[in-house]
Amino acid sequence: MSIFRATLLASACLCASVASAQEALVAVPDAGDTDQIIVTGRAQRLYRTETTTVGKAAQDPLDIPQALQVINKDLFADQGARDATDIYRNISGVSFFSYAGITFRGFRQDQSFYDGMRGNPFIGFSVPQLFNIERVEVLKGPAGLFFGPGSPGGIINYASKVPDDKAAMRLVATAGNYDRRGISAEATGPVDGDGVVTYRLGGFYEASNPYRINTKNVSLIGDGAIAIRTNEGGKLTLQATIYDNDLQANRLRGVLTDNDGNFLGSIRWNANEPTDFLHLKSKAYQARYATAIGDRVMFDAGLRYFKATETQQYHEPRGFLAGSTDLVVREFRDQIRDVDGLSFSANLTARVDLLGMEHKLQTGADWYDETSVLNSRILRAGVTPLSLSNPVYTNSARDVARAALLPFAVTDTRTKRKGAYLQDQISLSEAFILVGGVRYDKFEDGVVGDRFYTDEDVTFRTGAIFKPRRDVSVYLSWSQSFEPQSASSQTIDVGGPFAPVTGDQFEGGVKTDLFDGRLQANFAAYRIVRKNILQADTSLPPVNGQDQLRPIGEVTSKGFEIDLSTDITPNWVALVNYGFNDTKITGTIAGQAITNAVGNRFANAPKHKLGFWTRYQLPAIDTAIAFGGEYVSKRISLSGQGVKPYTIFDASLTKGLGFAELMLRVDNIFDKVYAASGFSAQSGHFPGEPRTFLAEMRLNF
Template sequence: MSCNPTPSRARHLAHSVAVIPLLYALATPAYADESEVGESIVVTARAQNLYRVKETEIGKIAADPLDVPQSVQVINSDLIEDQGARDIRDLYRNVPGVSADNYATVTYRGFSQDVTYYDGLRGDPFQTFSVPQLFTIERVEFLKGPAGMLYGSGSPGGTINYVTKKPQDEFGGNVRLIGGGRNRYGASADVTGPLDAEGTITGRAGLFYEDMDSYRDHASSRTLVGDAGLGIRLAPETKLVVQVTDYDQNLPGNRLRGVPIDADGNFYAKRSWNHNDPDDYIRYNGLVTQARLDSTLSEALSFNVAGRWFTYDETQKYHEPVALKDTDGDGLYDAVTREYRDQKRNVEGLSFGANLVGRFSTGGLDHTLLLGGDWYREDSSGRNYASRDLPLRSLVDPDYTTDSRPDLSGVTPSYSDARALRRGVYLQEQLGIGEHVILVAGLRRDWFDDTDYIEGSQASSAATTRRAGAIFKPRKDISLYLSWSEAFEPQDVSDQSTLAGGPFDPETGSQWEAGVKTDLLGGRIQTTLAAYRIVRRNVLQIDDSQDAVNGVDQLAPIGEVTSKGIEATLTADVTRDWLISANYAYNDTRVTGTVEGQSVDRSVGDRFPNTPQNKAGFWTRYQVPAIATAFSFGGEFVSSQIDRSGDRLKPFAVFDATISHDFGIFEAKFRIENIFDKYYAVSGFTGAKGAYLGNARSWFIELRRAL
């Protein structure tokens, strides 16, 4: 297999440009209802039920969240729009138990989570150092706790499922322009609707571009997303949807690590400090194609079949901080050694999934039977040059004018070339007993086959995971539940390499959870309260006591980690025009067991890194119809954490606000984030790699015209 990326940037841009004709075709339908043009949610809609979600498919079956025996939270398009969210990091404050880790990963109920799903399928085009964009996303579903029975291998902390925007039966869309601080500018267009008079064929197309500078010296980002979809109604109750999405990102001055801190969490450098040189970069090109067929055969039987293919290329030329140095002997670190890395990575994945759902009654019992299976194959290859023959980078007075790229002509690169294969089948019964009791039980069998073509090694395993739950509903808008679920996750193929210290045993996990959910007063008050305990075994961590081998970090297992916590959410319509959403999470994640040969210096009983004990967030929105304006204000508090070296990360609180006004022919939104310009860390790595930073104060103005 080739270790060089195959799709070219020009091909990806061509896919993006290809959606433009569909934009034009959809933008001017002869039968559009002109009376709806320019209608604004600020003016015409009540705050009531604005963020309410009545149905989720994260449990594989379309269901009311009250009928799922685990904690579920869904962020819909209204909240994404109100908060001006551009990527997934903008949404974490809304979800208790979820906090930023690094790059595209999150800490989910105490554990790092980097496996995500799109419309229920594997196939994440943002697996490494690019962050998932939200332009193509209708809603984001968070299922808390292990979901091995539903999705196969994954973190026991929880599952994230992105539900993509689909072609709609009614015409709609918008055009947006954006401009703001740090030279931010961009535009987007999104349109959907029927393509024939009968509405048999529907379409959707979107195009997004945004350019902005970072608060880090010489770093910036440029993102282009093209998206198109076609829906074909093959029969009254059968529909096929095909989608294509193209991503192109250029990130100059990246890959960004953090800013080094001392043991008390004090930063050694300014927030603007960058360990990279101005000509370093990440360039990312991704392409995704997926199709799904949904059919209702009868009132008792329905099925769906879906497939997803993706590929991405990532080229990185950057300077990795390695070790802190005290160059003047005053006892304070004032510089870092660095390693220059020239890396290329290509990933191609293909996944399939099928679900058959039967609904029937026997003897007063209501059955919902789920039978399904999924299959996933991922091929990854890469090439890495690494050299430490370069000057220090000062923490106090960095010099960005000297070209420090070393001569790599005499350096021998390392290569990776691997395949991961996952397949599983599952069966679940949901039993309704009268109007008040629901019992759920499920069983899944998974098979895993991993191949490292460079080392010529293979690893195979199998696992059985289970799920059980009980729900009691004293009334239809109150749900009390208890559940138990399991997780199983083979170590990543790259982590099994002997270069990283492998091979390693797979991770396992299980959770007990109990809670209550409400949907009171017709949805005007929604609450959740959950308590849980998760035990996870064979967690891998980077072993900072060992040097990287040719750019590959060394890993070591921690025997057992236990996470315990409580989470609560509230969404309420205080008045007709005033809405409040708030959440709180308490989490205590600690090392509770060890294994023979463990080399990470973290004793049993110690807190686990990047797991804040307390996290709270809120968002309130008040609209004034008389002046066609909505005012929103939100904030987030995260308590202290430790990084992977045991250094303390200080607690922080940040706030943001939005003002939206309808001018009739267009809407305008002004948004400011991190109002008080707090300099803070959201998570930590080790030593010179530092603490990952929260965004500095930023603002933008967006103009939106509904089609």
């Protein structure tokens, strides 16, 4: 599908929603009416969230002078989402890069937060799972004020499911093609008669044999939480989660392509032998306390610890054998990643009347300490090449035995972060709001046995909001970000230490919550300038054989985003998101390259991305049908090879059975062969999933 046709489809949805909004307002009673909820089921305002905690305090999105999106569990359910990659199509400005990595407003990143804290248990090459997640909050642009060092594209925060005051149980059985089968269970409710203590228990199991040759996936999640009402308006929540992902032959790279992005072999091809594997075992423990102090002050604090081990043995493709267009050279890699981290955060929000104006003051502090140890040994010689057209796999015991004779190269990296912030949101009147904030950060990074680097930075955020009516806000904002340079780039031999990479963003936009929230249409335009990016300066002689680096890179990202969520009729809901982005190198030394860029273009940064999802409910037969799609324009890989544009479509049907609910879903309806992202000429492009079928039987008690 061309971008014209894709845009036309989005425009049709937008026009239909606007044209029908007033009709919907007349036909539907107030959203708080209990009878309405019974009659229309899940249709009304199905995918909307009224508040977000992406600003470290519960807040109306219209009062935040930056673009944001919230993806809730209802959308997870309707789209059959299992992990983070399943929801990217719903987020404007975000597209898949590799594994858990994304392209966010033109920049590659993989930073994730859990309940506002650092501590992602899915390390290395594993992808965050959604079973125990209530919603995903996305703050776009620099988020340094509340979250500290990070990329200027934005952050993703995973909000966990917590115990509920009402007793409930949910059982889900899953089946699908590629031998998919699974079962999960969740239970929540009060422990005592007064509901002072509540609990939540959940378990998830799913296994499949995906379309790539030799692969088999088994995923286990166990989650438990206790919430204790400590005082009037106060609650302490204790949570523990364990993950066990066993992926056979599934430390995946891509499939080789030509320079135009055409796959040179089947998308089922896999460089891994049947005995290769990736095994992630991780656990996360956290405690969160929140309380109201009177009616104008809120305080919360959290402590999170995680420990994860990712063990992998796999064959890495290294491009064609010299003189061949079929045999792919491989390496054998034996690696163990051990990562553990401890984070703490505390936040205080107070509403104060001063000089006839209401001030919403926020202050907080956070601290994070991480140890990451990589044990790696790579067998580069004597590994049997693999045919791309007719692969013949053997047991890799010989490669395992030979690699075992090599010593592990150990890299022990330490990361420490601490910071504090202060923000004042001033309501000059009911229509005008000013926001100003400042943050101080100090960090220490280094590799044991090498140099440790300590630095500090101050960043700012300002904004103004005009609300011509309570359900419309027009905003302007300026925000900053910074990222410490990588530990390997701070050594004296390469010219270090260096100041952090900095980012500045100007953003303006309009947010709406029209017709009592039944039409949310948001627009944002932005310009990000990222400076102090390190490059090799070839005008300087090497030191001890290492090129000299200098902070001489600058990148500018410009674009706009449109997000629409609406009830077209009382039983018809639609989501549409579109993002345009143009990211280019605007300052550098001629002939030098910035990481993840080729020429002046960035890898896997599409100019156009469109996603939509629409659901129609038939109350008379207790059935809902849904249809969605995604369009991503052409891109380039890390090696400058073309990555073709693609359009795919999905659909689902949900049928109420009285005692249960049956969901049938098909992804990639027309079995489109496409590349989800490009990687390198040696490793190929990551193919997108072919047509898949999923059935879920859901029982709620």
